Amino acid sequence: AQKVTQAQTEISVVEKEDVTLDCVYETRDTTYYLFWYKQPPSGELVFLIRRNSFDEQNEISGRYSWNFQKSTSSFNFTITASQVVDSAVYFCALSGNQGAQKLVFGQGTRLTINP
């Protein structure tokens, strides 16, 4: 069975601080896909990144960066110089490579950036 764990339920930081959201996953699939989604108060799910299991390169996109470590089954997300608009719930998710490839989500981390 696949499982995603986001141990941090809530994080609160002051604007301009860096913040890292943790994500640990479990899967028996040799090929799988990891995702991060942002859910602002308006409720929609905003896609942030997809990472294939065979591509362990870290990625940076503006103030966002992702650290994928297969050895520790982790896919952490860092926001540099946080802004109030970053306040949202962030979900890490996992899908396999077989069958319907449904997404399994972590419990989410509620991030609050205070001015």
Add this chain to the structure above:
Amino acid sequence: AAGVIQSPRHLIKEKRETATLKCYPIPRHDTVYWYQQGPGQDPQFLISFYEKMQSDKGSIPDRFSAQQFSDYHSELNMSSLELGDSALYFCASTLRTGNHEQYFGPGTRLTVT
């Protein structure tokens, strides 16, 4: 670019009533997923369709049914609604042979009173 369309965006029903949620996937996408997100919870997979056939089933109550039509749109039918069915229902679509990214619709917020 066209996105996933869900209708209605908001729906208020009373207990024991029925509801039908509609999803229009991105053109040429062949797979549709339904997810349910209760208050303060993560989205939970309900059911998926590939080429109009059910491809996987999650924790979907027997009171719910779904189908995908010939034009690839999908409908989630919910009967004998309960207070606990109040949630945000997302539809997502993808191309099975594509990049494995699921494109989510804006969601339908169902409130059962």
